[in-house]
Amino acid sequence: MTLMGADGLVVETTLVQIVKALVIFGFIFSVVPMLTVLERKLIGRFQSRIGPNRVGPRGMMQPLADALKLLSKEQSAPATAVPWMMAISPVIIVATAVTTLAIIPFGPQGAWGGDLGLYGIDVEIGLLFFFAFGSLAFYAFVLGGWASGSKYSFLGAMRSAAQLISYEVAIGLSLLGVAMTAGSLSLVKIVEAQGEMWFVIPQFVGFLIFMVAGFAETARAPFDLPESDAELVAGYHTEFGGMRFGSFLLAEYIEIISVSGVATACFLGGWHGPGPEALAPLWVLLKIFALILFFIWIRATLPRLRYDQLMSFGWKILLPLATLNVLITAILLVVT
Amino acid sequence: MLFEQLLFFVAGLGALAGALGVVLIRNPFYSVLSLVAHLISLALLFLLLRAEFMAAAQVVIYAGAVMVLYVFVVAYVGGSDEPLGPEGGPLRRIGPLFAGVLFLELAIAVVGSSLDALDSTGPEVGASFGSPGEIGRLLLTKFLLPFEAASFLLLVAAVGAVVLARKRRGLEEPDDGVPTLSVADVLREEGAR
Known part of the structure; x- marks a missing residue:
């Protein structure tokens, strides 16, 4: 069976697609543990500490110990909780986070020979796919927080709901400029359109808005209000223990990777770089890695915002700026 | 398949x-x-x-x-789990009637058109059918007037919502002269309580 592709998009057999799905899954689940140790090490350095250094050489085996600890812990829930809902919300968050990775292009079609495209799928609705699964992730926060039957969890869930709705508008508008310049929503076509110039130059404002809103969407510092530990214990995942808590953590890292991947594809030229075409995935990975380092760096640098600052920043500064960016881009596109 | x-x-x-x-x-x-x-x-x-x-x-x-x-x-x-209103009432009796009539009408329409199509493969559509580009083109050419009318309606609804929210909450004289947005307000009240 072949999946039908519209408009000359690549048509691949089911087998190839299954292999791709497995590769993406395997890759992500081996990268995320490394990211956790990288983040802890780096933040340690930023704060003049050593960071984890007990398990394995230079503490590099720390994720293994963490995973074992999380797996062997007891699952507990408050008496007021709704257990089945607490069980599905980690599933929702990991599923939506991993699905988003399918559209990130790591290389053009045929870079490694044959008709093989180095991406999960190339869909005509590319960016909308990203938004669709990003917005479904919201239900994991709210179900998790609501079902926990605890005030801290509930407040965290409501905060994440308000934050996600507010910043989703800005993130959508920031990518609209890119979509208009490239003339397509497909991430592969957007990368192809950046052969001469990366969109970070003509769409610099869009890039800034996307990165700021990306921090808010992934609920990373300085926008980590849904789980701000000083006020809400741990926000929506306060009552989760063991690997369920681990799933929320896992999903957060996957979301960082996918936001960095979309930023790479939309603004940083995707697979374009010096050298032969077969090196394409290397460039994409390098750019994603640089953006992830930026995420960690910001977390170590900036303090958390106050809640009303977060809201007024999103609605009164980011949104008008993003709208203005779209308007100016449209005018420039029509004039030139 | x-x-x-x-x-x-x-x-x-x-x-x-x-x-x-x-x-x-x-x-x-x-x-x-x-x-x-x-x-x-x-x-x-x-x-x-x-x-x-x-x-x-x-x-x-x-x-x-x-x-x-x-x-x-x-x-x-x-x-x-509490019911929203008292049991009974006229709506409760008329409701099922309307629902039944609507169901009958829809059933006739759906069955009438789909029984013919049972053994066919459906209409032939072009490769770009349903793509964002195609829909955008249709919205700005063939359906321009309904599209603009709908967007105008949405604008009116958004302005109306702001006006109603201001009246309800006594925001005629806000402190900083700017009415704040409702989502943030809901949360702030919760925090103050």
Whole structure:
């Protein structure tokens, strides 16, 4: 069976697609543990500490110990909780986070020979796919927080709901400029359109808005209000223990990777770089890695915002700026 | 083809179960959640009809934005099992009547058109059918007037919502001269209580 592709998009057999799905899954689940140790090490350095250094050489085996600890812990829930809902919300968050990775292009079609495209799928609705699964992730926060039957969890869930709705508008508008310049929503076509110039130059404002809103969407510092530990214990995942808590953590890292991947594809030229075409995935990975380092760096640098600052920043500064960016881009596109 | 048929029945049953759940479940929170399940199933059905853009828009706008606000409000107002109003009343008697008539009408329309199409393969559509580009072109050429009318209606509704919210909450004289947005306000009140 072949999946039908519209408009000359690549048509691949089911087998190839299954292999791709497995590769993406395997890759992500081996990268995320490394990211956790990288983040802890780096933040340690930023704060003049050593960071984890007990398990394995230079503490590099720390994720293994963490995973074992999380797996062997007891699952507990408050008496007021709704257990089945607490069980599905980690599933929702990991599923939506991993699905988003399918559209990130790591290389053009045929870079490694044959008709093989180095991406999960190339869909005509590319960016909308990203938004669709990003917005479904919201239900994991709210179900998790609501079902926990605890005030801290509930407040965290409501905060994440308000934050996600507010910043989703800005993130959508920031990518609209890119979509208009490239003339397509497909991430592969957007990368192809950046052969001469990366969109970070003509769409610099869009890039800034996307990165700021990306921090808010992934609920990373300085926008980590849904789980701000000083006020809400741990926000929506306060009552989760063991690997369920681990799933929320896992999903957060996957979301960082996918936001960095979309930023790479939309603004940083995707697979374009010096050298032969077969090196394409290397460039994409390098750019994603640089953006992830930026995420960690910001977390170590900036303090958390106050809640009303977060809201007024999103609605009164980011949104008008993003709208203005779209308007100016449209005018420039029509004039030139 | 087998996979698509399987998906059709899964999505169809999901849509039906979701729709029934909205009406039958007493707890408003679960009711809203089953509406979400219904909308996602509908998006799957759109996907099977090669309407990728419609499917994505369905998820982004309905499941991702409209229902988020519903869940938000219901989670605040309460997940109680108490009935919203007293039992009985005229609406309770007329309601099923209207529902029955509507069901009959829809059933006649659906069965009438779909029985003919049972053994056919459906209409031939071009490769770009349902793509964002094609829909955009149609909206700005053939359906320009309805499109603009709808956007004007939405603008009026948004302005109306702001006006009503100001009146209800006595925001005629706000401290900083700018009426703040409701989502932030809801949370701030909760914090102050």
